[in-house]
Amino acid sequence: MKIEMILYASLGKMAPHKNAGSPFQVELEADGTVRNALEKVEIPARHPLIIFVNGRHSGFDDRLNDGDRLAIFPPVAGG
Amino acid sequence: MDKILRIDMGAEGGPSLTVFPVGEFAGLGGRALTSAIVSKEVAPLCHALGAENKLVIAPGLLSGSVAANSGRLSIGCKSPLTGGIKESNAGGMASQTLAKLGYAAIVIEGKPKDGATYKIVINKDGATVKADNSLKMLGNYATVEKLAKEYGDKPCFITIGPAGEMKLSAASIACTDMEGRPTRHAGRGGVGAVMGSKGVKAIVLDDTGASMRAPKDPEKFKEANKMWVAGLKKHPVTGEGLAAYGTNVLTNVLNEAGGYPTNNFSIGRFEGHTKISGETQAALETERGGLATHGCHKGCIIRCSGVYHDKNGQYLTKQPEYETVWAHGGNCGIDDLDAIAMLDRLDDDYGLDTIEMGATIGVAMEAGLAKFGDAEAAINLVKQVGQGTDLGRILGSGAAVTGKVFGVERVPVVKGQALPAYDPRAVQGIGVTYATSTMGADHTAGYAVGSNILGIGGKVDALSPDGQVDLSRNLQIATAAVDSTGMCLFIAFAVLDQPETFQALIDMINAFYGLNLTGDDVAALGMSVLRNERDFNTRAGFTSAHDRLPAFFTNEFLPPHNIKFKVTDTELDSVFNF
Ligand code: SF4
Numbered sequence: 001m002k003i004e005m006i007l008y009a010s011l012g013k014m015a016p017h018k019n020a021g022s023p024f025q026v027e028l029e030a031d032g033t034v035r036n037a038l039e040k041v042e043i044p045a046r047h048p049l050i051i052f053v054n055g056r057h058s059g060f061d062d063r064l065n066d067g068d069r070l071a072i073f074p075p076v077a078g079g
Numbered sequence: 080m081d082k083i084l085r086i087d088m089g090a091e092g093g094p095s096l097t098v099f100p101v102g103e104f105a106g107l108g109g110r111a112l113t114s115a116i117v118s119k120e121v122a123p124l125c126h127a128l129g130a131e132n133k134l135v136i137a138p139g140l141l142s143g144s145v146a147a148n149s150g151r152l153s154i155g156c157k158s159p160l161t162g163g164i165k166e167s168n169a170g171g172m173a174s175q176t177l178a179k180l181g182y183a184a185i186v187i188e189g190k191p192k193d194g195a196t197y198k199i200v201i202n203k204d205g206a207t208v209k210a211d212n213s214l215k216m217l218g219n220y221a222t223v224e225k226l227a228k229e230y231g232d233k234p235c236f237i238t239i240g241p242a243g244e245m246k247l248s249a250a251s252i253a254c255t256d257m258e259g260r261p262t263r264h265a266g267r268g269g270v271g272a273v274m275g276s277k278g279v280k281a282i283v284l285d286d287t288g289a290s291m292r293a294p295k296d297p298e299k300f301k302e303a304n305k306m307w308v309a310g311l312k313k314h315p316v317t318g319e320g321l322a323a324y325g326t327n328v329l330t331n332v333l334n335e336a337g338g339y340p341t342n343n344f345s346i347g348r349f350e351g352h353t354k355i356s357g358e359t360q361a362a363l364e365t366e367r368g369g370l371a372t373h374g375c376h377k378g379c380i381i382r383c384s385g386v387y388h389d390k391n392g393q394y395l396t397k398q399p400e401y402e403t404v405w406a407h408g409g410n411c412g413i414d415d416l417d418a419i420a421m422l423d424r425l426d427d428d429y430g431l432d433t434i435e436m437g438a439t440i441g442v443a444m445e446a447g448l449a450k451f452g453d454a455e456a457a458i459n460l461v462k463q464v465g466q467g468t469d470l471g472r473i474l475g476s477g478a479a480v481t482g483k484v485f486g487v488e489r490v491p492v493v494k495g496q497a498l499p500a501y502d503p504r505a506v507q508g509i510g511v512t513y514a515t516s517t518m519g520a521d522h523t524a525g526y527a528v529g530s531n532i533l534g535i536g537g538k539v540d541a542l543s544p545d546g547q548v549d550l551s552r553n554l555q556i557a558t559a560a561v562d563s564t565g566m567c568l569f570i571a572f573a574v575l576d577q578p579e580t581f582q583a584l585i586d587m588i589n590a591f592y593g594l595n596l597t598g599d600d601v602a603a604l605g606m607s608v609l610r611n612e613r614d615f616n617t618r619a620g621f622t623s624a625h626d627r628l629p630a631f632f633t634n635e636f637l638p639p640h641n642i643k644f645k646v647t648d649t650e651l652d653s654v655f656n657f
Contacts, residue, residue: 078329079528
């Protein structure tokens with residue numbers, strides 16, 4: 001299956017196109033998880049990261065579905 | 080900080096100044112002090128622009144010391160925007176300076192009868208008030224430039240722009256930053272209009288010859304400040320994230336979360352988000368020779384701010400922060416950082432709250448005064464406020480007034496104050512804070528976005544009503560305490576995640592004042608601040624009906640999650656159960 005992945009802020013450099021905030025496609029096995037997607041871009045699956053799948057908070061072991069949008073942020077905040 | 084300067088602007092024969100010992104208010108600082116004075120001394124049913132209202136300006140408990148990030152200033156009064164109590168918080172140099180000069184607060188009372196424009200000058204020899212009509216209706220930038228010519232660039236300045244002089248409810252009070260620019264505003268609640276109603280255009284604070292405040296126990300204080308600095312440096316957000324991208328890093332986060340209020344709170348995602356994100360902004364600032372990392376006052380080690388240059392590499396404004404970029408950006412469908420920076424500059428110069436103005440322009444766009452996305456039209460609308468045209472005065476009175484004048488139903492305000500940059504349907508915890516805060520809609524009053532979205536201070540599902548009331552209550556209590564210390568609220572990210580950093584803060588206060596406070600005492604302080612504020616608001620006529628979000632948040636579904644605000648009224652009424 002294919003998912004859409006977006007890496008933000010300082011993680012942008014880990015994307016194939018090295019751009020923060022631009023989506024790219026990732027191929028995963030049918031039962032792939034967030035962890036598997038992170039392996040593809042060589043981001044260690046350890047906290048703290050902010051992870052959204054289709055706009056909902058998710059964890060490393062959450063299953064992904066074809067066409068999902070996976071967005072990853074390093075720990076950031078503002079206000 | 081053992082004295083209070085009271086200035087009666089309405090005294091017979093001209094303004095009179097009296098210095099009092101801090102007396103019954105000893106041990107209070109920042110918001111605790113402004114809210115104690117306002118709730119005790121201001122008649123809750125008075126007109127906010129009348130002689131009976133008081134403007135209270137107070138540094139925090141640790142301001143003027145070497146404690147890192149301790150330079151935030153509290154400004155309190157009865158708000159002309161909400162009709163309730165107000166504490167508006169600002170960075171810049173004023174808090175440290177006022178504290179070093181030994182003042183726990185300046186209280187400006189009464190109302191001059193002569194219509195003159197006054198300036199207050201405070202230095203180590205005392206304080207004076209003088210009429211200076213040459214400052215009348217100048218923008219904040221021109222005002223501080225003129226003051227710097229007269230007093231040099233060493234002092235810092237607290238000023239209002241034309242919006243404050245016109246007594247508009249969205250008017251802010253500006254404090255100069257380290258470079259002497261009027262960029263740090265006590266924005267919320269129309270505090271600038273109250274200063275304007277007192278006839279005060281500027282306060283000059285000169286700490287030449289004054290030394291840093293000395294702690295009671297210097298050794299212990301030094302040790303605690305070391306732990307404090309180490310804690311702020313260690314946390315990824317306060318140590319790194321805020322410096323690199325500023326608060327505007329949140330644009331992409333909230334957009335992903337589907338909680339980024341777009342086109343006047345009608346959808347939760349904005350197509351142009353990457354064009355105005357913190358990442359894009361930081362790169363642009365660096366490229367143009369501005370600064371992507373900058374502190375708003377001496378002693379800030381988090382440095383969430385920056386300096387924004389225009390296309391020609393000339394200074395335009397400070398780095399517009401997330402709330403501003405959202406208010407004037409996505410909320411109005413605008414995806415042009417230069418236009419947003421221009422709006423920020425205009426707001427700062429006229430002396431306007433960027434959140435209130437962005438929300439107001441959003442409402443005006445909904446009313447058809449301009450099209451969503453039309454940056455030029457937005458700039459022209461804000462310019463009308465500065466010019467004081469009839470339309471400008473309506474807009475400068477905020478989103479609630481504008482919505483009423485133009486017959487708009489979707490008006491994002493609570494207690495008359497505009498909502499900031501998080502849609503309460505997709506971030507339900509912040510909705511509880513918006514609804515119940517004593518301040519009107521205010522994200523800083525209990526920043527549930529941390530646990531709802533950012534994974535800071537625990538995790539509470541943003542889309543569910545469960546646990547939001549407890550979360551908001553605890554944060555509102557903690558925030559009221561932090562706002563009393565003079566600490567920048569962003570320290571909370573480290574304090575909530577690292578118990579030893581929280582302890583270092585308490586240790587600093589204890590070493591500074593020779594106290595033995597515990598975490599429970601800090602919570603008790605926060606609760607007492609909120610009780611004072613609630614009490615004032617009740618006497619001003621507020622009931623539980625005012626602790627509600629506008630109806631559209633419970634009636635309209637917000638895409639992409641297609642969700643409504645689900646926290647019940649009964650739950651909202653249980654926030655202040657202490
Ligand atoms: S972190 Fe930002 S808002 Fe806080 S004191 Fe520093 S520059 Fe000012």
